[in-house]
Amino acid sequence: MGIDVEKQTNLLDLDRQSMEAYFADMGEKPFRAAQVLKWIYQHGITDFSEMTTLSKALREKLSDIARIELPKIISEQISEDGTRKWLIQLDTNNSIETVFIPEKDRGTLCISSQVGCALDCSFCSTGKQGFNRNLSTGEIIGQLWIASQALGDYEHKNRTISNIVMMGMGEPMLNFDNVVSAMNLMKEDHAYGLSRRRVTLSTSGLVPAIDKLAETSDVSLAISLHATNDELRNKLVPINKSYPIAELMDACRRYAKIRAVDTITFEYVMLDGINDSEAEARMLVKLMNGIPAKINLIPFNPFPGTDYKCSSTGAIDKFRDVLIKGGIFTITRKTRGEDIDAACGQLVGKVMARAKKHQHQKMDNQA
Numbered sequence: 189m190g191i192d193v194e195k196q197t198n199l200l201d202l203d204r205q206s207m208e209a210y211f212a213d214m215g216e217k218p219f220r221a222a223q224v225l226k227w228i229y230q231h232g233i234t235d236f237s238e239m240t241t242l243s244k245a246l247r248e249k250l251s252d253i254a255r256i257e258l259p260k261i262i263s264e265q266i267s268e269d270g271t272r273k274w275l276i277q278l279d280t281n282n283s284i285e286t287v288f289i290p291e292k293d294r295g296t297l298c299i300s301s302q303v304g305c306a307l308d309c310s311f312c313s314t315g316k317q318g319f320n321r322n323l324s325t326g327e328i329i330g331q332l333w334i335a336s337q338a339l340g341d342y343e344h345k346n347r348t349i350s351n352i353v354m355m356g357m358g359e360p361m362l363n364f365d366n367v368v369s370a371m372n373l374m375k376e377d378h379a380y381g382l383s384r385r386r387v388t389l390s391t392s393g394l395v396p397a398i399d400k401l402a403e404t405s406d407v408s409l410a411i412s413l414h415a416t417n418d419e420l421r422n423k424l425v426p427i428n429k430s431y432p433i434a435e436l437m438d439a440c441r442r443y444a445k446i447r448a449v450d451t452i453t454f455e456y457v458m459l460d461g462i463n464d465s466e467a468e469a470r471m472l473v474k475l476m477n478g479i480p481a482k483i484n485l486i487p488f489n490p491f492p493g494t495d496y497k498c499s500s501t502g503a504i505d506k507f508r509d510v511l512i513k514g515g516i517f518t519i520t521r522k523t524r525g526e527d528i529d530a531a532c533g534q535l536v537g538k539v540m541a542r543a544k545k546h547q548h549q550k551m552d553n554q555a
């Protein structure tokens with residue numbers, strides 16, 4: 189009899205807690221979970237027969253009822269500045285992109301959480317493609333597995349990938365459970381063992397989900413703010429119509445308090461003549477009141493079909509100086525991987541877009 193792959197559990201979908209429950213259901217000791225996690229994520233082993241700390245009987249049983257199925261790399265591009273971008277196949281219709289950004293003191297992997305995105309921010313290429321589906325936990329953590337292997341980060345000894353940002357394609361809060369499980373694996377000692385400070389979830393500001401995250405996880409939070417008044421933010425980040433700026437700032441204060449985080453990062457894309465005046469910078473300083481904030485100014489990355497332009501370097505510097513004078517730690521993010529379209533908001537993959545989903549409905553279901 190052949191094995192029915194559909195019925196097999198993909199172990200990449202299970203964080204430690206779920207895997208312990210899985211082994212308990214099989215009548216096995218929960219510590220098997222730690223052993224299997226180590227084989228998969230620290231030794232890069234995906235064949236049960238090589239997991240020699242497990243009994244032969246258990247290895248054979250797992251080969252029947254479980255599988256370790258990773259997404260596949262379709263292509264890799266390497267930028268002049270060392271940035272790497274992988275196009276990753278999920279299924280026949282869908283692919284996503286994952287980006288590795290090496291810097292002097294760190295290596296950051298930018299991971300996707302959805303195929304496309306339903307939120308349709310006006311300056312984002314991913315949003316312009318519409319939404320197709322959520323990634324499974326295995327497809328999210330699989331991006332880290334694949335990148336670690338491709339970079340030769342064997343057993344994470346050299347920590348080539350030191351930081352993870354959920355800033356690839358998609359809105360991670362709209363794929364809440366799978367994203368949280370994958371982030372658990374990033375932090376899990378028996379898997380990637382990254383500190384909570386080095387795992388960052390970026391969101392366009394879904395307030396109920398921020399509160400839910402505060403109850404569920406303790407990762408670093410980044411908020412895509414991009415405007416200082418609701419009228420403009422409604423246009424740039426349409427989800428703002430549901431969760432306006434004042435409510436979003438309150439949610440950030442709650443998150444900082446509950447999770448005792450050192451800082452919340454605010455991302456602010458610099459759009460020429462749209463949101464880059466010094467008056468807006470002063471307003472931004474006021475908005476940060478009572479929040480342990482750090483601001484990342486992101487030069488706008490253009491993509492085909494957009495009318496927006498990036499602010500001039502002079503305007504970005506002036507904006508930054510107002511923030512710094514206002515006592516806010518601010519950096520201007522360097523654009524990386526420009527020659528391979530790997531910068532923020534440029535990731536496309538292949539999205540077989542269905543009708544765009546209504547964000548309110550999605551939100552109600554998820555948070």
Ligand code: SAH
Binds near residue numbers: 305457
């Ligand atoms: N959906 C999440 C995470 C993915 S986008 C979010 O919106 O936060 C990651 C970051 O890239 C966000 O801050 C987003 O606003 C920014 N971004 C999107 N398009 C961009 C573009 N064309 N140029 C610069 N930054 C962009």
Ligand code: SF4
Binds near residue numbers: 305358359
């Ligand atoms: Fe989605 Fe983020 Fe792009 Fe907005 S900026 S469309 S939330 S991926």
